[in-house]
Amino acid sequence: MDVSWDIERLRRENVRPINLFSVIGYAENYGDLKGPVRYVPPVFGLLNQDFVLVPPFRVNGANIQGGHVISRAEFEEYVADERARHIPPYQAKEGHGLWFDEEMTLGYSPYEHIRQVLGAFSQGRLALAHSQFRAGRLNMAIRFAENAISATVEPYFTQAKELMVRAHRALGEENHAQFLEKQIAQRKTEVAKRKK
Numbered sequence: 001m002d003v004s005w006d007i008e009r010l011r012r013e014n015v016r017p018i019n020l021f022s023v024i025g026y027a028e029n030y031g032d033l034k035g036p037v038r039y040v041p042p043v044f045g046l047l048n049q050d051f052v053l054v055p056p057f058r059v060n061g062a063n064i065q066g067g068h069v070i071s072r073a074e075f076e077e078y079v080a081d082e083r084a085r086h087i088p089p090y091q092a093k094e095g096h097g098l099w100f101d102e103e104m105t106l107g108y109s110p111y112e113h114i115r116q117v118l119g120a121f122s123q124g125r126l127a128l129a130h131s132q133f134r135a136g137r138l139n140m141a142i143r144f145a146e147n148a149i150s151a152t153v154e155p156y157f158t159q160a161k162e163l164m165v166r167a168h169r170a171l172g173e174e175n176h177a178q179f180l181e182k183q184i185a186q187r188k189t190e191v192a193k194r195k196k
Helices: 002-010 072-080 111-134 138-150 155-171 172-194
Strands: 014-016 020-028 042-046 050-059 063-071 082-090 096-100 106-110
Touching: 020 072, 042 072, 050 072, 050 082, 063 082, 072 082, 082 155, 096 111, 106 111, 111 138, 111 155, 138 155
Parallel strands: none
Antiparallel strands: 014 063, 020 042, 020 082, 042 050, 050 063, 096 106
16 A cells, blocks of 8 residues: 555545544644633544644545644644643444533544433533522523533523523623524524435
8 A cells, every 4th residue: 555645635625534543632722612621623543644634624434534634743833822632542332422520521423322421411511500590590590501601502502602692681681692693593504404
């Protein structure tokens, strides 16, 4: 096998087989992915090579679509700039994701398991947010709703954002409420596109 050809092909092509990679880290400060329980975007290392694949990309079945191929030296610069973190390597697998649980323990698990855990977390936090809202503790309601959002699981993500709109309006923060309404509309559009 001509390895240099494979590396050039990996750089050139937009779709890459996931089984050629290991998960060697995760991206920091990527979008609004902060929160106690959440998915984190993995950083993939090309097995036995000096190349790394960093976000943005989409894992679709047995393939990784998109992303940027960089050298391991460039990845070390990402780590130094706190844009990425090292982790003990995992063999990349189809149907798996990288995530933090409520104790901030990093895991690489099947998506179905992650969805169940994140869904339960979001549902619980959203229930607490509604309870705080009904009690008139609007800032606490917003805080618990933000926790529910961190897991990015539907339908709780949108429901939490909608509760935040109501809480910000009750606090007289119309600009913030309108900003959140735009985010909700964008999210609903994205979810509808994924279902097609």
